Amino acid sequence: MTLQDTPPSGTRSGPPASPDSRFASFFDDPRWALAMIRATVLEAAHPAIGAALIENSTFVAHPWRRLRNTFLSMQRMVGADEQTREREAARLNRMHARLKGTDARNRPYDAMDPGARAWVVATLFESSVTMFRLSGQPLEQEFMEELYAEFQDMLGEMGDEPGHLPETLTAFWPYYDKVVAEELENTEAMRVILYKLFDHLPAPPLLSGLPTLWATGRALVAPVVGAIAVASLPEPFRRRAGLPEMPGAHTLMQGAYLAVGLTRFLPARWIAPENVISLLSLTPDSDDPRARTVAALHSRVKRAGALLRLLSPLPDRPEPTGYATPTGYATPPTATAHRHDAEDFFRQVLDQTGNGSLDWPDLAAMARELASRLDLDEPEETRLYQAFADWWRELQAALDTDGDGSVSAQEYAAAAPSLAGPALIRVAEVLFDVTDKDGSQHIDADEYRALFRTAFHREATGADGATYTRSAFVKEFLAFMSGRQRTTPFDPLLAEA
Template sequence: MTDTASSHPTSTGSDAVERDEDPAQPNSGTPSGPRFGPGSQFHRFSSDPRWALAMVRATVLEAAHPQIGAALIDNSTFVAHPWRRLRNTFLSLQRMMGADDHARQREAARLNRLHARLNGTDARNHPYDAMDPEVRAWVIATLFESTVTMCRLSGQPLEPTTIEELYAEFQAFLAAMGDQAGHLPPTLQEFWRYYDHMVEEELQNTEALRIILYKLFDHLPAPPVLEGLPTVWAAGRALAGPVIGAITVASLPEPFRRRAGLPEIPGGQALTHSAYLAIGLARFLPDGWIQPEAVAGLLTLSSDSDDPRARTIAAVRDGMKRAGALLRLITPLPAQPDPAEATAPRRSAEEFFHAVLDQTGDGYLDWPDLAAMARELSSRLDLDEPEETKLYHAYADWWKELQAALDTDGDGRISEEEYAAAVPSLAGPALIRVAEVLFDVTDADGNGSIDADEYRALFRTGFRRDTVGAGETYSRSAFVKDFLSFMSGRQRSSAYDSLLTEA
């Protein structure tokens, strides 16, 4: 293993800065720019369109860590709901690195509660724990290093002082999470040695890494905004998926590619440099044309949202459907039914199982699936303690009820066949309790009903119910009834579909 910063591919030789520092004062002597908010290096780079590729690369390096890879496989929704996961990750980073100290403290507390729930053992009986300081440090390390690499691959390597400032900001991020700064090396030279060690000796070709590189890109579900255009999405994915995969593999550190047996793609390096350079040109568009928050929100925009952009997209989508219908009239190909126009009043038990209950996409229903629902609901409603814990406990009780009733072979999880055989008629006390707790935490003002703003916070759609004479409110009894009907598979619901089904 190399042991000098100058040999690292992302530290450009003389760019490595020698410093004599007190390890107890990380990055002392670095430029004193703001660590968070406007003016910080993070704020500058997070608005850069190239950062999308950098985040994908960082996610792959995280997934190659044995503990993180195991946690992703067991608990994450990144396979079944990648767009939702992307949006939530981006919003979390924005809160953590923004200028609002209170928002940062609340988000750090939320992330710590979330990570404290992610622990267990992998398929080889090796333990994993999302609160492990070394694991958390590696997540931050991949974000920092991928940002530096993003600039190098674009032909614009960062100045030494800029790298120092950026590293200090990510150290501050980790400190804001409550972790000691020492969990990341105190100086850049030590960081590159740490990074090289991780890449060359600790990372592995994990199942999570293989899924991201060889399954996710090729089978990426359409974002909600394109749900009514499956043909358009499939055609675009067939072209873009392999390209993104090739760019990501080629951008990974060569020692890890060699150890993990990842293919050497002919022309991969040239393609990667070209992609980063081309995407980087979007930085020169007028201010406001490329806003990460707007793009992230657009990708997860529900088709029946009251956001004005949804109406514009719906109009474009209708025009494309009419064009498609005209094309079918003048071609001999048989017309294919449009899934968006299906009028079936309910799903089959099997379809409901995969579309709603199997949040992690592993083909089974178990606690991580219901925990993912609780996590998404808590995030949407921006819950603090104790409301968040109440919601998790309600889902945990429902899991116990489901397991007792449906786990016929005693393997600790529920298969599609076990579910289909019994659950369509199952809506017991625990599920009712989930509905009641969800109503209580959604009813932010505690007035016993859900108004339009509270409804929108939960579902991200307009208030679509027939509220004549009700003052545009949603009563407890109506909410519980609708929730039970949806979660027992008896009734479709556009609102709950947008909440728990969309990718």
């Protein structure tokens, strides 16, 4: 039985969006990026949503990956294909059902709470309306009513009972003002988005080889983006949350919306969100033809940097230490070096939520990313989550020396080899099974790309040049997840932002 087979009483019939729908048209509007930032801040200010984000989301450690996944999910939910919408709604409901707990003030939260889910849709609708108003193009009443109906349909598609969003647009505005005035808080998740996320935003894969250039641009842009986001928030909430406002921020905000809006007159292929996101996500070994151009540009920049270092005076270097070899000196590996490598791996791979410790939400985030990449159905998805849950119990028993229920970077670094236990082997085997869609006991090129989104690695293929065996897959996964081997296909999958 699907969601479409049993529509909630009182919801509109038919798809929530079509290629010519009001909402679908926003996806190619560059201003939608600013509206999404604003909506995300308002979502994070809701106590239940903010707690779920800060405890479970990867938006701190892997913002670009989360952006790509969120955009893909929204595309599926507003698309014209009914089966795709049903499948995505079911996937989102399974994901939300796993996100529950208590916040820092010991208040329970549940991502399936219908009021919180209605607020997410409300922020998207209101931010869409605000996007046009701030751009000097206020929407007509008829357009807003049609748009609001489409957003209501989105909740219906998710299976939520009607009534959590007001039935009419006229009743929506008092509801929205009441939530803003009485329920929103200055949450930790909201502060992270406004002040930490943009200030520490890691480079996307496209610019990962240009850290200086990225850091310089980020230092200039981050405060401006934060100021624009704050200035766009409702005035009552800004006052109550004590959010600082820069002088001239309102002028800056309106100028930004107007300037970004002008880019919609550029060729569509330049500004299409899916093209921009896919370009930012490119890795050098991707099978995308553009990857070769990106790799060539990276190589030229690196050569220019090497030439600059060659022409610059070198600092004094200490005498080499270690033992002599025919080609010079080799420094023996030290416990400190191993510890640093382990702590780097902990930060880049294991701590998916970016909170400084390894907890179940970190491994759940890995399972969620893998299941999303492979577009798994419920039985396969459950198998994968169960395998990660078993691994988490094994890690707790082996590494949680102080019994606080989580694993610190120090605890991990002191006993990193314990990662490669039987439960991790089981994770690798389950992942192989769900990737091997045709059950051939080999991963072919198409199955490989579905998981890694890169070209099929020739060094990993078998004699026929087109397969990846179970033993090779499991071996490589174990080597990566135990921190023994980097530069594997799993790096862009689980380590990159």
